Amino acid sequence: MAADDTAAHGPQFEVDPVVLELGRRFAEAGFELSLVGGPVRDLFLGRTSPDLDFTTDATPDETLSVVKGWADAHWDIGREFGTIGLRKGRHQIEVTTYRAEAYDSASRKPEVAFGTSLEADLGRRDFSMNAMALRLPSLTLVDPFGGLADLRAGILRTPGTPELSFSDDPLRMMRAARFASQLRVGVAPEVRAAMAGMAERITIVSAERVRDELVKLVNGAEPRTGIDLLVETGLAEHVIPEVPALRLEADEHHRHKDVYHHSLTVLEQAAELETGPDGAVPGPDFVLRFAALMHDVGKPATRRFEPGGGVTFRHHDVVGSKLVKKRMKALRFDNDTIKAVARLVELHMRFYGYGEAGWSDSAVRRYVTDAGPLLERLHRLTRSDVTTRNQRKADRLAFAYDDLERRIAELAEQEELASIRPDLDGQQIMAILGVRPGPLVGRAYKFLLEERMEHGPASEEEARERLLAWWAQQPESASAAESVESKEH
Incomplete structure (x- = not known):
């Protein structure tokens, strides 16, 4: 689709009045302004973007002069990158000067150069479906890279070559996996190939930026798809290497299940057990989901082949908890999140003693006390960990956990289980x-x-x-x- 050839007026667009209002202010001041990126993509998806991103030919100082007296508040923390932040009513707004940016091959910081046209600005964006803009206030669609067609086809492509796009910002490889999870879109073969060929480049990106993309991926609609893409392209080896390590070679008797695919299934099942906003575990819940993904990462280090052909993973829960802490610290997660995920990994096997022999009231109290505020998440993680195809075994485990929850409820009526002193x-x-x-x-x-x-x-x-x-x-x-x-x- 050529640029500037589609008038986007029509019932499919419900643009917030604040968008048109800001567009008129810039036009009256003699500047261009366009709504750009995710908010435009989301219009076609029938979704409302929480934030509004704009691009303009105005410099940061000129932008400030335009919005002065109109915005409720503004900040210029991103001024060196050409970005001015605003708040207008309930809206968080960013206005960025047309720009081009590239990463030095050995640097984590982007080199910023301001651009001169909207089309050139769109050409430096991550993916074609995010390289669409609405000129304001006319609401003319600008789509020089076929983003709308790709969006309708459900395929992720880059405006230029993926190698050039990922060289400019290697984090875009993580973003591809995140969009696969969030938007349920496929990844074009050339994009997948570039991700595989350039995976090591992700190591120049700061841990904080990688972490933020990982959280969005895990919290997406199809986290399994995103994680699988990271593993298949080799990106996971540099971000969460414990996950691809789960692809254990099958023993000659094939007596243990595929730990990698089991973990992805547990992740899916845990997400399905999340609740609505007023429930015990409102979704998406990163702590529950990441614990589900990582719950068995201690197995590769603890795998032992027994003389009779069996396979054991003794203490993989404790080993896995330590590995999770180490990985999450490397990704700069906050201490509370690290402790919560690691604790769930440590406790995920505890229930199986109940299923085999039953517990005294004392053991039930300890289970509740050890889980503490994570109890509801632990309930869901434990139930999600059942992926056997043996329906009789699955029913037996479900019945045992139902019984445990019943006993917890009964004791809770008699005692203050949540805060035993x-x-x-x-x-x-x-x-x-x-x-x-x-x-x-x-x-x-x-x-x-x-x-x-x-x-x-x-x-x-x-x-x-x-x-x-x-x-x-x-x-x-x-x-x-x-x-x-x-x-x-």
Whole structure:
């Protein structure tokens, strides 16, 4: 489709009035302005973009002069890249001067040069479906690279050669996998080939930028498709190498399932168990999804072939948790997210002891306490981990987990399972034992917590008796008694 040949007026467009208003302001000031990129693509998809991106021939200073007095707020943190940020009502807006940017082969920072035309600006964008613009205020579609046709065909292509596009910004390779997940689109063969040939270039991109694309991919509509593309092109070897490592060679007896495809299925099933906004685990939930993807990454390091032909992965949950922490730290995730994902990976095998032998009330309490605020996610991860084709086995595991959840609910009615504490606090412990703050109080507190876990809630008098019985067995108790006796004599 040639540039400037389609008037985009019509019922398929419901452009927010603020878009036309801003377009008129720039036109009256003698500048060009176009809505560009994702917001234009989303118009054709019938979606509303949360942010509005514009491009213009105005310089950043000229943009500021145009929006002064109109925008509710503005900031120029991206001025060196030609971008001015605005807020107008509920809208977050970015206006960027026409530009061209390229990455030096050894640099993580883009080299920015301002451009002179809309068509040239569109030519430097990542994919053709994002290289469309609406000239304002006329709402004329500008689509020099066939983005609308590609969008309708569901195929991801680049405006120029993919090699040139990915050389300009290697993160675009990650973005291709993200769009495959988010938009359910395929990737053109030449784009896939370039991703495979240039995968190592992703290493010059900052960990933070890679992380952000990975989160969007995992939270997409079809995360399996995006992850599979990363693995098949070799990008995953540089971003999340633990995932392609799951493609274990099958043992000669084929007695263990494909861990890689199993993990992708668990990811899909976990996403299906997410809830609506008011539910226990509103989706998309990155912590649950990433834990599902990574839950078995400890298996390659723990795989052992047994004499009878069997295969074991002992302690892969603990090993996997450590690997997840290391990888997420390298990708600059925040500590809370790292701890949550790693904890779910560590706990994902815990339930199987219940399914095999049943648990005491004490074990149920420990399960809830160890999961803490992750309990609802752990429920979903554990259920998602069942991918067997043996329906009888699947039904047995589902029945066992139903029973565990029932028992948790019953105990929760009787006790405060979500915040189990000893029946005596630190002040009471010190008063009963006649001791000052110190490590001894911590040991006593831990003992009472174990008693609470093992036997359930007790009255204050019962707890006092148990504490005194414990105290009688402690070396400090004997020392205190000897001291009293020596003073009496």
